[in-house]
Amino acid sequence: MPERVTLRDVARIAAVSAKTVSRVVNGDAHVTPSTRARVQQAIADLGFQPNLVARSLRVGRTDVVGLVVESLADPFFARLTSAVEQAAHERGLAVMVSSVGNRAPERESVIVESLLVRQVAGLIVAPMAQNSAYLAGAGRRTPIVFVDRLPEGIVSDAVLVDDLAAGEMATRHLLDHGHRRIAFLGSELRNPTTRLRLAGYRRALAARGLPDDGSLVAVGAGSAREAGAAAEELLAGSRPPTAIFSSNMRCSLGLVPLLHGRGRTDVAVVSFDDFPMADSLVPAVTVIDHDPEVIGRAAAERLFRRLEDLDAPAQTVLVPFRLVPRGSGELPPPAGHVQTRHQAQDRRFEQDREQDMVHHAGEGRASTMTSPHAQEGAR
Amino acid sequence: MPERVTLRDVARIAAVSAKTVSRVVNGDAHVTPSTRARVQQAIADLGFQPNLVARSLRVGRTDVVGLVVESLADPFFARLTSAVEQAAHERGLAVMVSSVGNRAPERESVIVESLLVRQVAGLIVAPMAQNSAYLAGAGRRTPIVFVDRLPEGIVSDAVLVDDLAAGEMATRHLLDHGHRRIAFLGSELRNPTTRLRLAGYRRALAARGLPDDGSLVAVGAGSAREAGAAAEELLAGSRPPTAIFSSNMRCSLGLVPLLHGRGRTDVAVVSFDDFPMADSLVPAVTVIDHDPEVIGRAAAERLFRRLEDLDAPAQTVLVPFRLVPRGSGELPPPAGHVQTRHQAQDRRFEQDREQDMVHHAGEGRASTMTSPHAQEGAR
DNA sequence: CGGTTGCTTGACATCGATGACAACGCGGTT
DNA sequence: AACCGCGTTGTCATCGATGTCAAGCAACCG
Incomplete structure (x- = not known):
């Protein structure tokens, strides 16, 4: 069983401190080219790979987004998942998926919590539960974007078709x-x-x-x-x-x-x-x-923007059909x-x-888009 | 923004040490009922939830399995993923999925590594790459089960149809x-x-x-x-x-x-x-x-057993068609x-x-099941 | 009654990385 | 020559949990 290679091992070989290795790994500019080269050589020699778990613990957040759907066997959710995964991958984020299964909507909260304790950076949830109010507390720490269905009992970002x-x-x-x-x-x-x-x-x-x-x-x-x-x-x-x-x-x-x-x-x-x-x-x-791909990507993008600005008002995005x-x-x-x-x-x-509709939900009330848009359909 | 609640917070409230809280959380028997009750009360009061990232760092392994498929939009892989996710969930494990995309098999190694640095406990891989030898090193630390396709250049567990x-x-x-x-x-x-x-x-x-x-x-x-x-x-x-x-x-x-x-x-x-x-x-x-569900579940079961016995010889499981x-x-x-x-x-x-075939691959050579089983089909 | 056993509980180090801050070295200034 | 400033590098503590080991305490024994 090969030993685990850590920052300190690299540091020892390159005759620098662990901190300097960390700087090189993270592309910090304050390292002279010569030390940088020495460290990179040591990294290559040892085949060092940073331990993202340790990093996550230190910085207090993971680079993982959680996705909760009804069933991955359902092509709609599968394609949605696919789109979320692709968008996340482009940002260097990983995706944890969990499916609730159509039997037991009450399992939803258990599933969501199992993702939260794993410290996901954000959640995308296709709600099954009738009421999503139980997520209000969680949503204050971990941003949540709802997809496909308008959540009840909570004001949050959402991506929906009309x-x-x-x-x-x-x-x-x-x-x-x-x-x-x-x-x-x-x-x-x-x-x-x-x-x-x-x-x-x-x-x-x-x-x-x-x-x-x-x-x-x-x-x-x-x-x-x-x-x-x-x-x-x-x-x-x-x-x-x-x-x-x-x-x-x-x-x-x-x-x-x-x-x-x-x-x-x-x-x-x-x-x-x-x-x-x-x-x-x-x-x-x-x-x-x-298109579930469009929904998935829109949800991912919404989540990314939310991660950058936690205090912006909740938005509801309507995707075209x-x-x-x-x-x-x-x-x-x-x-x-x-x-x-x-x-x-x-x-x-x-x-x-071809609506590129973005609605801004008011602070205090659930965002609703049922009335204004149902009208437009008239031809 | 609500503060993060940690073990120590609970410990302070319950007037015990962090270690004792840890014991209660992990169901350790060596805690008197009265302290246990006090701690549980404090946990409930504070809404404490353990930080799995910290735990993972400490114990040196996460409770996450990685899954690498070609495309989640493909119903075959979607159903396979669904089965893996269900089986994993039953064991309290989460699943990180990544899709390689059919354009670029060479991305496979990048994807696999992005899962490895996240310290997944094990991997299930549907290989696209022509040669999986690059996984040999990784496979020594992190068990890998191949599905759907026989990997080349590496001896490892695999779940396949004939x-x-x-x-x-x-x-x-x-x-x-x-x-x-x-x-x-x-x-x-x-x-x-x-x-x-x-x-x-x-x-x-x-x-x-x-x-x-x-x-x-x-x-x-x-x-x-x-x-x-x-x-x-x-x-x-x-x-x-x-x-x-x-x-x-x-x-x-x-x-x-x-x-x-x-x-x-x-x-x-x-x-x-x-x-x-x-x-x-x-x-x-x-x-x-x-049935992709059967393959997915078989792969998950194989991985679970592998996690319990890292030294057993590699097995190839053939699923019925x-x-x-x-x-x-x-x-x-x-x-x-x-x-x-x-x-x-x-x-x-x-x-x-209805083959429930399990083949034991020899230590030193790639497991092969092409010849023996192709014969049986004769009717 | 001292010693031993056995159980509960806590102190401390640790997992691997990174933030805060300090030390250091070097060149330029006055 | 002493000083200042700046960029590089290192020290140390820390994230939150858990393994190790020992202290504390009660019961039980001879």
Whole structure:
């Protein structure tokens, strides 16, 4: 077992003090070229590598950022993680990831604490817990950026897509293609994301004066399988929907195979979240695309800036989304259901919301961006 | 900014020494119930949380494992990461991930070193570099488990699928369905995985006395797009293949959409690596399925055992794979090409290799498992 | 009742690096 | 020649926890 090489070993070989070695290692200018060379030679000879744990203890902070997501097996979070990792790496920071698992939102606080005791410099959290107030204390020491979901009970930096506007756009897209019975398929309602997308769905219906038919709203599916079952039930109803807005990827991964399996590819579908192969199916699946890489990078950048200025007011960053028409969302309702037909058929992207939006949240109140931005979607 | 609470603060409040607080925190039995209670009270009052960085410095090792993969955006590695993270979490270990990116295998050593200086307790590495000998020195201090690819130039623990046997099985499957002109689609040949799968392909052909036609081997595609282009070229040849063995997911994600786009779904396809939606396409895609979760967990378990016994001989663990027939791999060659037709049509899994194989590598030589196991696949 | 055992508890050094501050050497000034 | 200033280098303490070892104390024994 080779011995560990420390600063002092190098110092001894180079016949200088440990402090001087430290200076060389850290690129301090106050070292004469000759000593510097001697030290560097000794470092090379011994293969010295500084112990970042010791440095972290001394300087009181690590160069590690913590990332808490629901599941790394979920492609959305995987790509988000990938982007965070890349951005961090560019700044010389490492990333510790922890996944909460969709079973137990209450595990979130345990996971977060396990990162905090490891003295991470900052945290990026995709909150599962209904209320993130428990993080308020921690957030005073360790900056936290929330992603994907707006945290409740805490004012902090956040990076989000405008779920309400996106939900509204998806629904309006189906309305524009003549559908009047549009179902909403979603996961747990305790998830704020689902709630906002549902609110967008309802807003779009209301804008056309359509009733909000509770029998068309199927929420609670925790897995793709359950989502498929929920969809099956919807279609088996007495007045089945002619179109379905699937409000997240998990739902879509349940819904789409079901439709194909049952030969019901006549049902129009818009999926929130793009997914692999969505464009190879027949018909290809129309999606709301929001790029997890963009979200991840934005969150990382936000965190970096926060690390440089701990006292700036909290900011909420909204990242762009767009609707990608591919076929499934442009299917007409069956004859007898058709009522009107709008344009927007051949445009590659119905709307590309190139918002570079940055909102400044007030000191004292939670930042909110639901109302102002949901409006813009109107086309 | 709230002050940092340390052991000594707790000690002062509880009127004991720092050491005693340390004992309570670490569950040391040699503390009387009454002092223990007093200390616990003080800990609770102050909200003390131990500083793991300081502890790590003192005990000389962190409770973090490092994971190096090609790309977290790749679902295979994402799921592998997820499994590693879960297994680690169960042991109270954190995970630092770093992705190398497929552009620059030479970055691998930089990434590995950035984890080593952070004093990770162990490493799990999916090697990109052609030669991993540079890790030999590091591996003496920090245990390393290689996954997915057999490292070259170093003897170490490894967790792998038997790529050669799997490549052979995929090819034989196509042969069994009457194909005689079978193409091989793969990424860079410097990747040992690709090389082994190609070797399996050739072995299967040779076993039937078929020539190894170089014009049917398309390798080098670095992206899905390139794989699609390569496939297009194959099909445009004068004697095009009637079947294609796509040797990894990236290739499949290029190949399959291309075939659908060109209306060439008559070409038989077996894909190495399952991918989302593979079973919803028409025809559904026959795949060699090897579970990244199983690999990840196996690698983590291997690492844990290694951490407990640093001197045991290196082990190579082979994880099971299976061929999942779904349609695309069972397509017959077009009339005039048909020669024979075998059975094995309706069995759900052609073979489920429930190997729980553990190989013990000799001390002095690289562990190899290519020859013994490739044989078993014969059916 | 002295000595021994056994348990609880504390003093101190230590892990490896770095911040604060001082000493030192050298050249230039008056 | 004594002094000053400046840049290089070293000494020492420190970050927060834990291993070592010994002191302190009670019970128990002969």
